[in-house]
Amino acid sequence: MRIFKIWVLLFCASIGTAAQAASDYPVIMLHLISAGDKAAEEYQPDQAIDFGNRFSQLYFGHFEGQGLEFAVGQADTDAMLQIELAFSRLINSAVTGKPVEDVQIQWQELRALLEVAPMIDSSSASFTELLVQSFLILLREGIEALLVVAALVTYLRKAGAGDKVNLIWLGALVALGASVLTAIALNKLIQNSGAARETLEGVTMLVAAVLLSYVSAWLFARREMQQWQGYINDRLGQAIGQGSLWAVISVAFFAVYREGAETILFYQALISDSGGELDAIMAGFACAVVALLAVYVLIFQLSVKLPLKQFFTGTAALLYSLSVIFAGKATLELQVAGWIGSTYLESVPTVSWLGLFPTLESIGTQLALMLLPVLGWVITRKRREVPVVDMQKEKALV
Secondary structure, eight states: OHHHHHHHHHHHHHHTTOOOOOOOHHHHHHHHHHHHHHHHHHOOGGGHHHHHHHHHHIIIIIIITTSHHHHHHHHOHHHHHHHHHHHHHHHHHHHTTOOHHHHHHHHHHHHHHHHHOOOOOGGGOOHHHHHHHHHHHHHHHHHHHHHHHHHHHHHHHHTTOGGGHHHHHHHHHHHHHHHHHHHHHHHHHHHHOTHHHHHHHHHHHHHHHHHHHHHHHHHHHTTGGGGOHHHIIIIIHHHIIIIIHHHHHHHHHHHHHHHHHHHHHHHHHHHHHTTSOHHHHHHHHHHHHHHHHHHHHHHHHHHHTSOHHHHHHHHHHHHHHHHHHHHHHHHHHHHHHTSSOOOBOTTSOOBGGGTBOSBHHHHHHHHHHHHHHHHHHHHHHHHHHHHHHHHHHHHHHO
16 A cells, blocks of 8 residues: 555656646647648658658657547557557658558558547546546556566465565565656657657567566476475575566566556646646546555455465466567567567457557567477476486496
């Protein structure tokens, strides 16, 4: 509970920087589409860098920089992600000097998405509507981080390291403080370099994915050993103290940090668009905190009742699933930022909650991560077979 109180204080301090006037999102969207029409009409492959920058400015300067990402994302997350993906394809095609026909077709596809994109209008929203919008922001952004933190806290307690649980919460608290500073910095950076936010989000999610996969593999490898209580209290406790604990704390930090800065930026946009109607927004925020606490207690109570082997196996599976989801989302963010190319796959659907996006790069990253456990199993089995073969050779010689 103390962590949540501190978070609220940090949250209030950070949203104080949001003093913009309410945005007229339909007008901004019309300006974006008009600028896109002009860029697509004038596009020339031999001026790839210039037009790549023009299309990038449509995304970073208009869609993200002027709040359309927030307005569309709060109304329909999938629609927002489809627009991001379409922008990534268009920018990549322009930068690489694709033929005029290809770029113009991709712009028309993106234009169609922009024309029908749903957008919230907080400037005329009622108290209840603002409360619900505020509630959903924190609940949606916080649930993934909460799943990770709850799993790690329960894991430490079951592993006989309950005295180290405070370090998990410390990692989460440090992440929240870092999120506030990052949100303040990004408010400045987005005005000059909108790609900074996408790059930061992508890199953070990628680091979180790697750490989650490491910790989940570490847990899964020890699931059979948990039948010996002495091992839990002795050997596992030593292993935690010798370095794995820091990996666990790092997972908590990056899981919370990955969500924190974006949550603050969304609240800043909501407050700016609502004209400063803080009562409804803070009421929704408080309700979301209560809901997240209830989810945490539920997860913890269910986990405590599970046998050790099932708990360790389930926790490893959960963390690894989240690592695959994070990897897909990280790839999309880095594609939008221009760090990774975008090869579109028409036959693949967009499933945002799985981190599944129709690009070769995103799917390839997820498949590579999914194949790692198989590779680890093969290597482990090979190593186990070597001593058996050696023993058989020794018996044959005797």
